[in-house]
Amino acid sequence: MFKAKIDSTMLRECIESLTAIVDEGKFRLTESGLKLRAVDPANVAMVSFELQRDAFDLFQFAAEEASSEAESDSKAELELGLDFVKFLGILGIGGRDEIELELDENVQKLYTRMGSLAYTISLLDPSSLRKEPKVPELEFPVQVILETEVFRRTIRAAEKIGDHIVLGVDGEMFYMETEGEMDKLRLGLRKDQLILLTPGTVHSLYSLDFIVAMSKGMSHVENITLNLGKDYPLRLDFEVAEGKGKVSYLLAPRIENE
Amino acid sequence: MFKAKIDSTMLRECIESLTAIVDEGKFRLTESGLKLRAVDPANVAMVSFELQRDAFDLFQFAAEEASSEAESDSKAELELGLDFVKFLGILGIGGRDEIELELDENVQKLYTRMGSLAYTISLLDPSSLRKEPKVPELEFPVQVILETEVFRRTIRAAEKIGDHIVLGVDGEMFYMETEGEMDKLRLGLRKDQLILLTPGTVHSLYSLDFIVAMSKGMSHVENITLNLGKDYPLRLDFEVAEGKGKVSYLLAPRIENE
Amino acid sequence: MFKAKIDSTMLRECIESLTAIVDEGKFRLTESGLKLRAVDPANVAMVSFELQRDAFDLFQFAAEEASSEAESDSKAELELGLDFVKFLGILGIGGRDEIELELDENVQKLYTRMGSLAYTISLLDPSSLRKEPKVPELEFPVQVILETEVFRRTIRAAEKIGDHIVLGVDGEMFYMETEGEMDKLRLGLRKDQLILLTPGTVHSLYSLDFIVAMSKGMSHVENITLNLGKDYPLRLDFEVAEGKGKVSYLLAPRIENE
Numbered sequence: 223m224f225k226a227k228i229d230s231t232m233l234r235e236c237i238e239s240l241t242a243i244v245d246e247g248k249f250r251l252t253e254s255g256l257k258l259r260a261v262d263p264a265n266v267a268m269v270s271f272e273l274q275r276d277a278f279d280l281f282q283f284a285a286e287e288a289s290s291e292a293e294s295d296s297k298a299e300l301e302l303g304l305d306f307v308k309f310l311g312i313l314g315i316g317g318r319d320e321i322e323l324e325l326d327e328n329v330q331k332l333y334t335r336m337g338s339l340a341y342t343i344s345l346l347d348p349s350s351l352r353k354e355p356k357v358p359e360l361e362f363p364v365q366v367i368l369e370t371e372v373f374r375r376t377i378r379a380a381e382k383i384g385d386h387i388v389l390g391v392d393g394e395m396f397y398m399e400t401e402g403e404m405d406k407l408r409l410g411l412r413k414d415q416l417i418l419l420t421p422g423t424v425h426s427l428y429s430l431d432f433i434v435a436m437s438k439g440m441s442h443v444e445n446i447t448l449n450l451g452k453d454y455p456l457r458l459d460f461e462v463a464e465g466k467g468k469v470s471y472l473l474a475p476r477i478e479n480e
Numbered sequence: 481m482f483k484a485k486i487d488s489t490m491l492r493e494c495i496e497s498l499t500a501i502v503d504e505g506k507f508r509l510t511e512s513g514l515k516l517r518a519v520d521p522a523n524v525a526m527v528s529f530e531l532q533r534d535a536f537d538l539f540q541f542a543a544e545e546a547s548s549e550a551e552s553d554s555k556a557e558l559e560l561g562l563d564f565v566k567f568l569g570i571l572g573i574g575g576r577d578e579i580e581l582e583l584d585e586n587v588q589k590l591y592t593r594m595g596s597l598a599y600t601i602s603l604l605d606p607s608s609l610r611k612e613p614k615v616p617e618l619e620f621p622v623q624v625i626l627e628t629e630v631f632r633r634t635i636r637a638a639e640k641i642g643d644h645i646v647l648g649v650d651g652e653m654f655y656m657e658t659e660g661e662m663d664k665l666r667l668g669l670r671k672d673q674l675i676l677l678t679p680g681t682v683h684s685l686y687s688l689d690f691i692v693a694m695s696k697g698m699s700h701v702e703n704i705t706l707n708l709g710k711d712y713p714l715r716l717d718f719e720v721a722e723g724k725g726k727v728s729y730l731l732a733p734r735i736e737n738e
Numbered sequence: 739m740f741k742a743k744i745d746s747t748m749l750r751e752c753i754e755s756l757t758a759i760v761d762e763g764k765f766r767l768t769e770s771g772l773k774l775r776a777v778d779p780a781n782v783a784m785v786s787f788e789l790q791r792d793a794f795d796l797f798q799f800a801a802e803e804a805s806s807e808a809e810s811d812s813k814a815e816l817e818l819g820l821d822f823v824k825f826l827g828i829l830g831i832g833g834r835d836e837i838e839l840e841l842d843e844n845v846q847k848l849y850t851r852m853g854s855l856a857y858t859i860s861l862l863d864p865s866s867l868r869k870e871p872k873v874p875e876l877e878f879p880v881q882v883i884l885e886t887e888v889f890r891r892t893i894r895a896a897e898k899i900g901d902h903i904v905l906g907v908d909g910e911m912f913y914m915e916t917e918g919e920m921d922k923l924r925l926g927l928r929k930d931q932l933i934l935l936t937p938g939t940v941h942s943l944y945s946l947d948f949i950v951a952m953s954k955g956m957s958h959v960e961n962i963t964l965n966l967g968k969d970y971p972l973r974l975d976f977e978v979a980e981g982k983g984k985v986s987y988l989l990a991p992r993i994e995n996e
Contacts, residue, residue, distance in 0.1 A: 315633060372854075405859050598925070
């Protein structure tokens with residue numbers, strides 16, 4: 223049994239952070255909230271998402287004898303396969319109202335209600351969705367926290383120039399660099415222009431397409447955290463739902479051929 | 481002879497209500513104002529339009545021996561064939577100025593003037609335009625008056641889901657319902673959420689394409705009246721030009737196959 | 739050596755006035771500022787551009803033994819081949835910051851910096867660009883100064899109707915006229931509706947495509963000056979960079995066939 227109410231703007235931001243990477247996926251519902259982990263179809267980017275139950279105005283959950291094998295009650299969970307792109311469209315039409323959600327497990331439908339508008343969504347069969355990926359164990363020597371808008375603006379500029387982007391830290395300077403056939407763009411931010419910087423000497427190359435996609439998932443976010451290494455994956459973290467939700471994007475590096 | 485002045489924003493709203501259904505048509509000009517009745521090319525939707533002479537800041541009209549056979553003077557009328565889509569474009573460029581209209585019957589041209597801008601439109605030959613349809617006699621058991629914005633927003637949502645929409649009244653509840661392959665959208669409004677409702681039990685299915693088109697013809701309108709029956713045409717009425725103009729859309733129902 | 743700083747919004751307006759006619763071109767840099775003269779690929783329209791050194795917040799220039807033959811020091815100049823369309827895109831991403839420019843003649847690169855963003859542009863080889871055109875000697879009997887917005891709005895309207903436009907003066911009246919297959923648009927402005935008018939009787943026909951393009955190069959300009967004659971080229975002048983820059987468009991007339 224799952225029944226909940228949540229601010230629809232808040233939920234929209236959450237779903238937006240998912241559609242940056244995947245079109246559909248399965249939420250794992252437990253009594254502590256909502257979780258999701260998914261990789262993009264090309265297996266290059268991953269999103270980990272978590273929304274605490276206290277982000278909801280109402281949150282009722284009970285899994286009787288759980289969906290899978292016998293688990294301890296506290297671990298009981300439900301799976302909820304959803305077309306996020308469609309769900310985002312629905313959230314867009316309800317305006318700024320609160321949204322009510324109610325799961326009917328038997329018919330695998332999610333009933334939603336925003337004001338006078340009722341919307342019934344057929345859930346996707348979880349077994350038809352790709353398996354939840356494992357999060358690799360990673361250690362990042364360097365961390366940078368910066369304003370999302372600076373990051374997004376640089377990505378929009380980089381898009382016009384090249385296909386790849388270098389994210390790096392050189393001493394006390396964070397930089398983003400893209401080279402095109404003829405031109406070169408470089409953003410350099412000193413420690414005092416950032417919210418946080420771990421000094422170091424690292425840089426990695428990433429495919430711009432994925433960074434562009436990610437940058438669309440964080441349009442309402444103030445700050446983002448970049449976790450970097452040398453020729454290493456990028457983990458980009460930010461908070462949603464007024465701090466009650468967490469999103470992490472993980473992106474594999476590209477090999478520089480020079 | 482026809483010569484008139486009217487607020488161009490007001491005229492634009494009128495023409496917009498026509499282009500929702502037809503691209504071109506013929507106005508019938510009489511000394512009491514302007515009328516039009518036309519069906520869409522597929523013969524599924526009809527628009528009836530009427531604009532009183534007092535919607536105009538100036539309205540001079542005289543039909544010498546009228547256009548057709550000998551009629552009594554008071555019934556004298558002129559026909560004015562117009563490409564509404566083009567006319568709407570012209571109204572858009574004149575800004576918010578008053579527009580002057582002057583008909584030259586001999587050369588079949590309409591002279592328009594907005595500020596310093598003069599625009600001469602060649603009229604369409606009325607005989608080349610489709611004949612004015614007859615309005616069928618209809619009696620509607622149920623009437624609903626609601627805010628245009630609620631209706632329009634629901635239509636925009638329904639568009640994403642299905643091809644048809646049910647409009648109905650169930651007791652003291654008005655509803656709009658669309659079913660897609662997997663999803664279902666339903667707006668339900670109680671009597672107290674509406675401006676007016678005749679209680680009853682009726683519902684009809686309509687093609688969404690036409691309802692969508694209609695909803696584009698009423699973007700500046702506050703309230704609309706829905707006249708409904710059981711498996712019956714829909715008549716959707718609203719006022720334009722500060723109540724000095726009336727628009728009615730009529731739409732044939734679709735047969736539900738269940 | 740060339741090094742400069744300038745308000746990026748100001749520079750953007752300048753470049754916009756160029757991209758209306760050409761995609762790329764070469765600036766001639768001297769110690770008094772920046773000049774350019776170029777024709778469009780079809781050889782129908784020409785742009786002459788000039789930006790004084792005092793439009794810059796910083797302007798350092800020195801040409802050692804100049805680019806061409808031995809010239810007197812005061813005539814020394816550098817050529818700077820630039821893809822204006824790309825440059826405009828770059829200026830767009832820097833926001834409203836000041837932009838710093840620095841030319842590296844050896845590697846033929848222009849280094850630009852807007853806040854924390856550094857952008858390196860490879861210059862175009864000046865010898866690969868079309869030669870600077872000669873400005874024909876012209877005498878215009880009639881001059882009209884009008885608000886840019888009136889001109890632009892009329893052009894937008896004319897575009898919907900025809901392919902050509904007549905610009906003319908008839909006594910103390912300036913007019914713009916376009917005829918389509920069925921319709922006709924005419925803007926008529928009396929002397930008192932204009933900022934300046936030399937009375938006369940002239941008119942010429944021009945290709946609308948080019949006038950439309952030109953009208954896009956002056957979006958931030960308050961007034962424009964039209965220099966007209968009888969079946970004669972049009973010279974359209976306006977100021978940019980708060981009066982420290984000048985733009986002239988020259989457009990060949992079309993022959994009226996009646």
